[in-house]
Amino acid sequence: MDIEKRLLEHDKRAAARLITKVENGDPEGYKILQTLYPNSGKAYVIGVTGPPGAGKSTLTDKMVKALRKQGKTVSVIAVDPTSPFTGGAILGDRVRMTDLSMDPGVFIRSMGARGHLGGISEATSAAVKVLDIMGSDYIFVETVGVGQSEIDIVKNCDTTLMIMVPGLGDDIQAIKAGVMEIGDVFAVNKADRDGAKRTAREIQMMLDFNKDKGWRPPVKMVIATENNGIDELIEAIHQHKAYMIENNLFESRRVENAKSEVLELIKERIERMILDQSQKEEALDAYAKRVAGRELDPYSAVDKVMMDMKVKI
Structure with missing residues (x-):
């Protein structure tokens, strides 16, 4: 099966297979992405974040339906908490969007956060590219909803939608303190x-x-449950896009996103190199014991690990 050819023909099954490959760290998946990368960059990526129970899935569902009425193709990546036993996504946002899954113009995928504290799976940015290449007009990235560590969503999106709800009590101040600066558009759901x-x-x-x-x-x-204010919310997202384009901020935001992604990939690759060259972490564990026992400071431990790898910093 030629995944590349079928993906360019807007085949949803090809997209699903390729996302599975990148989630599993399959080198073939990343090779396909490298080849097709010039075909990406056309989709508009909207991050949907907010505290648990804010109604992110319901609101995303309504926005997707509104965009479908405009004739747009839409994809949704729902990043779920990960089961500590199976490593799989356990919330199953797709269950809450069952009627959407029957729409040929909609693609929905749940992805496990796999312990990533930013609320975003490490494979999310790759999945966004897959769905972009497939030809989606809009891609929604709905996050776990873990509060202040949601900052990572900005690195994957063009517009970040922050959803809040009344009745959070004192918690709202803590939530706001960490994430207010990442919201481009705010929605008070359950108004x-x-x-x-x-x-x-x-x-x-x-x-x-x-x-x-x-x-x-x-x-x-x-x-959201009554479909109230959805069109106004989408219009606000469009206004943000127009503002960024008019003020030459759209391209600079994508450059910043690309820089963050490259740095993140470098970190991941170095971490893999360290673990691969440490005989299944044995050498790293030995250094860690010495650091914990105050025989060695952590800064010298880093120097030693890098020397073992013959890497100069």
């Missing part, structure tokens, strides 16, 4: 609940501290 307007006001107040930013993120009130 029919008590405290929704207060939550919106609090977000607006937090945004007032970023007066030096040219783009002031809009705060939209939505009720």
Whole structure:
């Protein structure tokens, strides 16, 4: 089966197979991506993040349906917490989007976070490229919802949608403190609940501290379950895209994203090299014991590991 040819023909099965390959670290998968990379860069990538229980999946579902009515093809990558026993995704966002999975213009994939604290699976950026090459107009990346460590989502997306809900109590301040700066558009979901307007006001107040930013993120009130405010939310995302293009920020954001990705890949490769050359971590474990026993400082341990690898820093 020629995955490359079928992917360029918008074949969803070819996309699914290639994503599985990159998730499993199959060199063939990355070789295909290297070949087809010039065909990527056309899709608009939207990150959807927020605390657990904010209704991210329901809101994503409604936005996808709205874009489908406009004739757009859409893909969704739902990054789930990973089972500590099987390594597989356990939330199963696809279960909550079953009717979408029957739409030929929609592709949905759940991916395990695999212990990655940024809320994003390490293979997510590769999966985004696969779906981009397949011809998706929009790609939604919905994250685990782990609070302050969601910062990684910015490195994969063109627009980041931050979803909040009323009733979070004191937790909302901690959540905001870490992630307010990554949101390009804010949505207060479940806006029919008590405290929704207060939550919106609090977000607006937090945004007032970023007066030096040219783009002031809009705060939209939505009720996803009733399809309320969805069109306005999509319009806000389009406005953010237009702002970035008009102010020559769109390309610079993608350059920053590419830089972050390259650095992340370098880190991963160095880590693999260290573990591969350490006889299944035995040498590394030995250094770690010496560091823990205060016989060796961690800085000298790094120098020794690099010397063992014959790598100059």
